[in-house]
Amino acid sequence: MNIVVCVKQVPDTEVERTLRQGDGTLDRGSVDGVINYIDEFAIEEGLKIAETHGGEVTILTMGPAKASESIRKALSMGAHKAVHLIDDGLAGSDALETSLALAEVLKSIGFDLVILGSESTDARTGMMPAMLAERLGVPQLTLASKVDVSGSDVTIRRVSDDGYAVVTASLPAVVSVVEKTNEPRYPTFKGIMAAKKKPVQTLTLADISVDAGAVGLANAASWVSDFAARPPRAAGVVVEDEGDGGARVAGFLAERKFI
Amino acid sequence: MTEVLVLAEHTDSGEVKKVTCELLTAARRFGSPSVVWTGPGVDAGIARLAEFGAEKVYVADSADFADYVVAPVAELLASLVGSTAPAAVLVAGTNEGKEIAGRLAVKTGSGVLTDAVNVVAGDDGVPVAEQPNFGGAITVHSVVRTGTPIIALRPNAIAAEPAAGAAAVETVDFAASDAAKTARVTEYVVAEKGERPDLTEASIVVSGGRGTGSADGFAIIEKLADALGAAVGASRAVTDAGWYPHQFQVGQTGKTVSPQLYVAVGISGAIQHRAGMQTSKTIIAINKDAEAPIFEVADFGVVGDLFTVVPQLIEDIGKQKKI
Numbered sequence: 001m002n003i004v005v006c007v008k009q010v011p012d013t014e015v016e017r018t019l020r021q022g023d024g025t026l027d028r029g030s031v032d033g034v035i036n037y038i039d040e041f042a043i044e045e046g047l048k049i050a051e052t053h054g055g056e057v058t059i060l061t062m063g064p065a066k067a068s069e070s071i072r073k074a075l076s077m078g079a080h081k082a083v084h085l086i087d088d089g090l091a092g093s094d095a096l097e098t099s100l101a102l103a104e105v106l107k108s109i110g111f112d113l114v115i116l117g118s119e120s121t122d123a124r125t126g127m128m129p130a131m132l133a134e135r136l137g138v139p140q141l142t143l144a145s146k147v148d149v150s151g152s153d154v155t156i157r158r159v160s161d162d163g164y165a166v167v168t169a170s171l172p173a174v175v176s177v178v179e180k181t182n183e184p185r186y187p188t189f190k191g192i193m194a195a196k197k198k199p200v201q202t203l204t205l206a207d208i209s210v211d212a213g214a215v216g217l218a219n220a221a222s223w224v225s226d227f228a229a230r231p232p233r234a235a236g237v238v239v240e241d242e243g244d245g246g247a248r249v250a251g252f253l254a255e256r257k258f259i
Numbered sequence: 260m261t262e263v264l265v266l267a268e269h270t271d272s273g274e275v276k277k278v279t280c281e282l283l284t285a286a287r288r289f290g291s292p293s294v295v296w297t298g299p300g301v302d303a304g305i306a307r308l309a310e311f312g313a314e315k316v317y318v319a320d321s322a323d324f325a326d327y328v329v330a331p332v333a334e335l336l337a338s339l340v341g342s343t344a345p346a347a348v349l350v351a352g353t354n355e356g357k358e359i360a361g362r363l364a365v366k367t368g369s370g371v372l373t374d375a376v377n378v379v380a381g382d383d384g385v386p387v388a389e390q391p392n393f394g395g396a397i398t399v400h401s402v403v404r405t406g407t408p409i410i411a412l413r414p415n416a417i418a419a420e421p422a423a424g425a426a427a428v429e430t431v432d433f434a435a436s437d438a439a440k441t442a443r444v445t446e447y448v449v450a451e452k453g454e455r456p457d458l459t460e461a462s463i464v465v466s467g468g469r470g471t472g473s474a475d476g477f478a479i480i481e482k483l484a485d486a487l488g489a490a491v492g493a494s495r496a497v498t499d500a501g502w503y504p505h506q507f508q509v510g511q512t513g514k515t516v517s518p519q520l521y522v523a524v525g526i527s528g529a530i531q532h533r534a535g536m537q538t539s540k541t542i543i544a545i546n547k548d549a550e551a552p553i554f555e556v557a558d559f560g561v562v563g564d565l566f567t568v569v570p571q572l573i574e575d576i577g578k579q580k581k582i
Binding site for chain 1: 328329330333353354355357358359360361362364365366368369370371372373374381387391392393395396397398399400401402403404405406438441442443444445446447448449450457458459463487498505506508511512513519520530531534537541542543544545549554555556557558559560561562563564567568569570571572573574575576578579580
């Protein structure tokens with residue numbers, strides 16, 4: 001089976017992040033890049049399916065040269081090869097444009113199953129899996145907490161606030177997984193060494209026949225008109241508990257009419 | 260007046276979700292609100308839609324919406340965008356709402372703005388969305404420059420305000436195309452749900468963190484939540500440890516909440532967690548570590564042992580109720 005796992009390099013969520021003055025794009029230079037946390041579950045799911053049903057896992061990422069760090073990590077976890085879509089013309093692309101470019105790559109490299117994390121921790125639009133399914137004209141099996149492949153069928157548990165739905169479709173399909181779908185493996189030393197020899201194909205916009213006028217910040221359909229640091233919250237009151245801590249919270253709640 | 264399409268969130272029995280009233284309130288700023296109602300139940304919901312200003316209600320009562328994932332709804336909306344040329348399309352900023360928005364954006368070649376906490380008319384009347392970025396550290400204003408603006412508005416972000424509307428029903432004959440019927444739902448499994456409000460819609464949320472120490476220790480969070488009529492949330496440390504189910508996680512990779520009151524108990528307030536709650540209107544923190552970053556965003560904080568502070572608080576809430 002030909003499994004493609006889409007991976008995004010994002011700024012580390014454990015540190016403060018900022019936007020660039022001028023164009024309102026993410027200042028990616030200011031913080032360390034890490035693999036999007038939820039994508040690790042997508043990689044693990046892809047590896048598990050390949051181990052059970054045979055086939056290869058290809059990592060697909062779109063991003064600047066620095067994104068090769070995330071590719072390397074995914075390969076060291078056990079993915080077989082990678083495709084890196086890299087082109088200055090893609091900088092500042094919104095979700096609509098990104099989905100166009102990724103869909104064109106997927107069409108050109110072929111797939112039975114595309115797996116993504118349900119959302120990225122930076123933009124958090126949560127739209128990419130659905131947009132890819134729409135563009136590729138294949139079933140959308142998203143927000144999965146459990147994935148089962150059987151023959152040419154895929155069945156998932158699609159999580160919702162009040163439970164889950166069992167959803168089934170035939171391959172090829174797009175699957176997105178939520179956190180805690182599985183336990184992502186750690187790269188082993190052997191895996192890290194092996195990753196250095198695995199093939200990474202780089203593609204440009206010209207390679208996938210996407211016009212530069214269809215992507216990038218200048219052509220984005222959604223546009224940041226301005227941004228500002230959120231004004232800091234007015235300093236609150238912090239008291240030491242001197243045996244009356246609970247009562248003082250209750251007093252505050254009563255004063256604000258919450259009780 | 261130009262129509263503004265509002266995708267209704269409702270139960271099968273026709274109970275209109277609060278976020279739908281919020282969407283209607285926002286829609287009135289750009290034109291005449293037209294609700295899009297998918298599936299059954301409109302007879303029970305129509306009065307509520309009228310109360311919040313719906314002028315028209317497009318009703319497509321097809322089983323396809325429940326039987327197939329997302330694609331049929333996007334198809335219906337795309338056809339209505341084509342026939343009504345709306346000023347904007349507003350959907351709830353839920354996981355599913357955002358997926359619908361994404362597919363609709365591709366179908367109509369339109370820009371989409373997700374995670375909006377407000378949307379107002381700009382100088383030229385076009386919708387300007389306010390989006391908290393990076394967990395609320397930065398506020399962004401965004402517009403759509405191509406196609407029909409599609410906006411996913413976060414539940415509980417704006418106050419729903421009543422305004423009478425005609426709510427004239429217009430039946431839409433809809434059957435999903437074969438292309439939209441590829442991911443089939445074979446079963447819905449509804450989890451046991453207590454009396455507590457939904458986490459993302461609750462006006463009060465009580466969350467517990469690592470300081471609760473164990474699954475047993477976490478029970479005190481549920482007690483406080485019930486005393487306040489609140490929803491229960493948890494930090495990632497708690498859900499990772501398996502003390503409380505994962506779907507209640509508040510934070511960067513969990514739910515984002517903006518309640519009137521957020522009570523953080525035994526939560527240190529790492530960026531990861533603050534990202535999911537710092538747009539709450541009022542924040543209370545209880546933590547034994549005076550240096551915990553949660554106190555930087557708290558309106559009122561108590562440095563102390565949660566296992567002595569919280570029981571006293573629950574008792575005092577009980578006393579207040581009796582007065």
